[in-house]
Amino acid sequence: MVLEKFDVSITNASKGMALMLILWHHLFYEKPEMGLIVFQAALLAKVCVGIYVVLSGYGLSESVKKRGLELGAFYKRRMLKLYMNYWLIALIFVPIGVWFMDRSLSSVYGEHVFQGFLLQMLGVHMFTWVGYGYNATWWFMSLIIVLYAIFPLVYTLTKKYPLSFLAFSAWLMFVPIPLVNDWIFPFAVGVYLSQKDGFVKLLVWLDKQGKARFITLLILTIAVAWYRQNGWLFDSTRADAFFAILLILWTTELVVFSSVAKKAFEFVGIHSFNIFLFHTFIYYYYFPDFIYSFKYPVLIFAVLLGICLVISAGIEKFKKVIGFDKLI
Template sequence: MVLEKFDVSITNASKGMALMLILWHHLFYEKPEMGFVVFQTALLAKVCVGIYVVLSGYGLAESVKKKGLELGAFYKRRLLKLYMNYWLIALIFVPIGVWFMERSLSSVYGEHVFQGFMLQMLGIHMFTWVGYGYNATWWFMSLIIVLYAIFPLVNFLTKKYHLWFLAFCAWLLFFPIPLVNDWIFPFAVGVYLSQKDGFVKLLIWLDKQGKARFITLLILTVLVAWYRQNGWLFDSVRADTFFAILLILWTTELVVFSPWAKKAFEFVGVHSFNIFLFHTFIYYYYFPDFIYSFHYPVMIFAVLLGVCLVISVGIESFKKKIGFDKLI
């Protein structure tokens, strides 16, 4: 079966896969005592960031294909949606931490509570003295806000210069640009893949190989995973663009051939942004003893995923009742 369009349902499924990698990474990347396989796969699972960045570039480029890019409307819609969801999660979980979990604002921000919290809520905290702030996972907000801000420029330059601009972005990987230098390249690649229908073309190429495509994907995935951990120059997160694309292709192959997997991954993907924003509160800040009490890695992961999905479903239900989406 050849995929004719890499649509929202496929990107949501890929986001679901990335969310599960986030949970696995955060649960076990500091837990070598869980065993070699668990620890190493947890380290590799950091590719989740690369997946989200590639998909973000791809999704933004897709959104402006038909309607075009009007800067005012683009920034208003995208940034408002980003901030409103961020602020809602903070409004729910920060008071819980302050009032019930002994995680006060002053213990995080010192005597500059108001300034620190405001910088974090603006999403620019990683470029200031605040650093990770109240929730370490929220570092990604500082990154994604910058990527959204530069998207119109990236979209224009990618369309005009194609692979030459991607080569320039790859060159930027080796310059110490605060926070964003590792992620401009995968973001631009996502934009390029949208402009060139790259995912569909890759899947058509794989489909022509028949069942051998799974061997091809497996060999490439193993090689890139090994190189990511052990290679030179384009190693570690610098290799995550290629690793991310391979995992997105694996996810697409799975959901195209399994309606059950498609529904499951899509369901997780729809809730991925919520869970990204609050899961650290659950497993790390508030209830670590409960989460890790299940001992077995798969059980620990399943419990965290299940708890997070239940909470996110509740949050989405609350948003519908108050007409939250109408505010965006």
């Protein structure tokens, strides 16, 4: 079956896959005692960041196709949505930590509580003395806010000088730009794939190979995964744009083949941003003993995912009750 459009349902399914990789990575990347396969898979699962960055570039570019690129409207719509969801999760989980979990603001920010928390809520904390702050996973907010801010420039340059700008953004990975240097390239790749309808073209090319496409994908995935962990120069996170694309293609093949998988991955994907924002509170700050008490990696993962989905579904219902979407 040839996919005619790489639409929102497919990107949501891919976000669902990325969210599951986030959970696996965070649960086990510091747990070699869980076994070699679990541990190595957790290290590789850090590609989740690359997947989100590629999909962010792709999604923003797709929105421009529909609405055009009017800077004022773009920044108002996108930044407001980003911040409002971030602040809502903080409003729910930070007071729980302060009042019930013995994680006070002063224990994190010292005597500069107001300044530290404000910097974190503005999403610029990773560029300041605050560092990771109240929730280490929120480092990504500092990255994504910068990527959103530079998107109009990235979009324009990718459209005018596609290959030249991709080469330039790849070169930037070797320039010591705080936090963002490793991620401008996969972000630009996502924009490029949207502008050139790249995912559909890749899937059409794979489809022409028939069942052999799975062998092709498997060989490429193993090669890139190995190089990511063991290669030179373009290794580690610098290889994640390519690794991310391969995993997105695998996810697409799966959800096109199975309607059940499509619904499951898409459901997780719809809740992925909420869960990204709060899952660290559940498994690390608040209830680590409970989560890891299930002993077996797959069961630990399933329990955390299930808990997070239930909490996120509750948050979404709360949003509807208070008319949250009307505020954005």
